[in-house]
Amino acid sequence: MRPVELPPRVEFTLENGLRVVAAQRRELPLVSLLFVTDAGSSRDPFGKAGLASLASELLLRGTKKRAPGEVTRAIEAVGGRIDAAADRDRAYVSVQALAEHLPLALEIVADVVSSPLFDPRETEAARRRQVAELEQSKDDPAAVARRNLLAAYLPPDHPYAAPVPGWTSSVSRIGRADLVDFHRTSVAPQTSFLVVVGDVDADEVRRLAENCFGDWKGPGHGGHLPPFPRRTRPKVRAIHKEESTQTQVRMVGPAELRWKDPIFFPAMVANVAFGGGFTSRLVNEIRVNRGLTYSVGTAFALLRGGGFFSFSSFTKNETVGELLSVLLQESRRARENGFEPDEIERAKRYLAGLYPLGLETNEQVAAAIAETILFDLGEDWVPRYRERVMAVTPMQAAEAAARFFFADPFALVLVGDRDAIRRGIEDAGIDAEIEDLPLDEAA
Amino acid sequence: MPASLARTLDSTRFPVIERRLDNGLQILLLPRRSVPAVNYTTFFRVGSRNEEPGRTGLAHFLEHMMFNGAEKYGPKEFDRTLESVGGTSNAYTSHDLTVYFEDFPSEALETVIDLESDRMRALALAEDLFESEREVVKEERRYRVDNDLFGTMEEALASLMFSTHPYRWPVIGWMEDLDASTRQDALRFFRTFYAPNNAVLVVVGDVDPERALGAIEAAYRDIPPGPPVPAVEAVEPEPTAERRTRVDFPSHAPALLLGYRALPATHPDTPVVEIIETALGAGDSSILMERLVYETELASDVHVSHDLRIDGSVFMVFADLPPGGDVSRVEGAIYEELSRIADEGLPAEALSRARSIVRASLLQSLAANGGIAHALGEHQVVFGDWREAFRVIDRYQAITPEDVRRVARELFRDANRSVVTVVPEAA
Secondary structure (H helix, E strand, C coil), rough: CCCCCCCCEEEEEECCCCEEEEEECCCCCCCEEEEEEECCCCHCCCCCHHHHHHHHCHHCCCCCCCCCCHHHHHHHCCEEEEEEEEEECCCCEEEEEEHHHHHHHHHHHHHHHHHHHHCHHHHHHHHHHHHHHHHHHHHHHHHEEEEEEEHHCCCCCCCCCCCCCCCCHHHHCCCCHHCCCCHHHHCCHHEEEEEEEEEECCHHHHHHHHHHHHCCCCCCCCCCCCCCCCCCCCEEEEEEEECEEEEEEEEEECCCCCCCCCHHHHHHHHHHHHHHHCCCHHHHHHCCCCCCCCCCEEEEECCCEEEEEEEEEEEEEEHHHHHHHHHHHHHHHHHHCCCCCCHHHHHHHHHHHHHHHCCCCCCHHHHHHHHHHHHCCCCCHHHHHHHHHCCHHHHHHHHHHHHHHHCCEEEEEEEEEEHHHHHHHHHHCCCCCEEEECCHCCC | CHHHHHHHHCCHHHEEEEEEECCCEEEEECCCCCCCEEEEEECCCCHHHHHHCCCCCCCHHHHEEEEECCCCCCCHHHHHHHHCCCEEEEEEHHHCCCCCCCEEEEHHHHEEEEEHHHHHHHCCCCCCHHHHHHHHHHHHHHHHHHHCCHHHHHHHHHHHCCCCCCCHHHCCCCCHHHHHHHHHHHHHHHHHHHHHHHEEEEEECCCHHHHHHHHHHHHHHHCCCCCCCCCCCCCCCCCCCCEEEEECCCCCCCCEEEEEEECCCCCCCHHHHHHHHHHHCCCEEEEEEHHHHCCCCCCCCCEEEEEEECCCCCCEEEECCCCCCHHHHHHHHHHHHHHHHHCCCCCCHHHHHHHHHHHHHHHCCCCCCHHCCCCCCHHHHHHHHHHHHHHHHHHHHHHHHHHHHHHHHHHHHHHHHHEEEEEEEEE
């Protein structure tokens, strides 16, 4: 295997505490900027879920020197693109542009993160838009299932319970003062960093960053998240949707796993062998052998306050029970017996082989650099990733399966026809607390 | 145009090696060492436009079967072999094309050549796998169409827009046709359309060109050419009046989908339509986003797309309305903007913005092996020359406000329009 390297990077910290990383890649005259800040939805006050998401969207709708609309107009006029979004732990602003527009791109990012306007009319409009989008999402069974995943597992007041865009009820309660306050207390140079990748010169990035971000001040904050309670009994959240001919199926369980744990790589490999790869056991048993679905997948979500392992699929109403039975049976088999050596070997080669493909574009390289900063992964993380994958043994993968593949009571989210869901739970012999949630309360 | 961009988007900067084997297979190869990986994409000039009524969805069904065993690599072995050398594969079917692609580490090239040439030479189409795959495809249809608002509306739009041409049915096919298709149908389809003379192979990435070409030639050269591919002769009559339907779908909010019949992909005015598409819908500061979402709040989101097709492209505007929103007001506002372009063309600023965006997106697509392979392959298949991917940049540059006006006036005629709406019952 030819080694995979990140481009050499220059790192510096501005006087206000903002960390900046510049990495030069000269193949195309493009640049990618990624600004990351500790302002994710887990900082939403209980009852105002959706605040971080709305705040991030409004960054692009006007600043103290740019009227609403002018931010996107300025960058799109030169063929660039700007996006802002939040996830559970963080908020992001990213720009893709021609390298010659680096000064404009940096200035705009600094402007939107340091002095957003939260214009009253724009704020109201954005809130109405977010509520409308949540209403519309009720028509998308996959979106409903996805957004209810952690809500089904966690108590409602846990900071990770609500979906990032919030609920229609919580978004309706958000006012301009909440947004201004959230931004003032959550977005600060000390808890943010900026990555710039592309056909740029590190000295120029430093000079521009000092100019644009130099005057920005803000109070730092400590991130604190309560641990989440484990369930003692499985739970099913059943969401009835009229006229469904297919049921969306999601399962989630806790996975106490961090990037730097020794079991991280065994867990990644075991996931590929179990449900992450196209020749995994679950794809084989559910899709290939039985034709029960078009799509099957499993994944880890490693959040700052704890990790989760989840399963995702869908099937016609008649076969919900069969799909669930296969899932439970295969989970038990993986936990108890692990995997065959050839399954692990294939999973390792697959993971290692695909790794360089995630490092092709400036955007991908910026994301990889951000990951190493966020999880304190060290300079050798990228170059040694493939070697660490290849060192995983079947025994280690079995241990990861035993720990993480729904070993503890899980939560199940089913979105579809009420009767099909009930029959499916019965057919699979699942003994669980069942919560029937009306579709109108599921978004 | 910025000088750095002009230099980069010059086709001579892409030293593509071209070969054609005696059996007709066209090969484009571009060595590139940015990462130690390769993209290997096979384009077949076949899609749902080549199907017949009663057997719709066959092109896509066959795409699924291409992963279910051939002569040397039996059932389940394609993906297992590929994953075990660290590669991944996928495919898609459109109205015009079926495309298979693999991404993998450089050292796996020979395995991939072996796998791909095996299934082009002798696909197995085993009976039992054909039956289980039929169920998988039906689940895909339930997911993408029957239980999906946009999927349902798009299917209704095609039925409105086309009465004669195969573009009237969905790529995934009608449910009853999925039930009716047989292994024999699939085999006949495979023999007709999956021959080397109907394919273009594009390899981009970290390869030694001479060795790669040698291995490709050795693996593919004994695959016999197929008969000439039957031409698609159906000609869609010109529409004479607006067509309209209201779809029944259990929805929480209204939605609107407009379709206009646009030009064949190779028509010289197609880049003008792309500029109009970009000005209207690309980015938050586009004409329709500003007017409908930010200024008037008539819609919560708008998507403009221009689906390029060999026999006539489709220009679409899709709007999500807030609950209780008024579809006719959204329609009215959209028609006003379209008429403005048809009457006045685009203001210089909007034209320059659109040009900058299409150029930048082309450049972005050239940042990864897969993006390059797609740009080269699609243009080779549709235009007969991969260089068209770069020539279009000069075309964008030459477009005048008068071109925009002329093309928009023809495109946005009322009679050329089809309208699909969804309105919740309570509204």
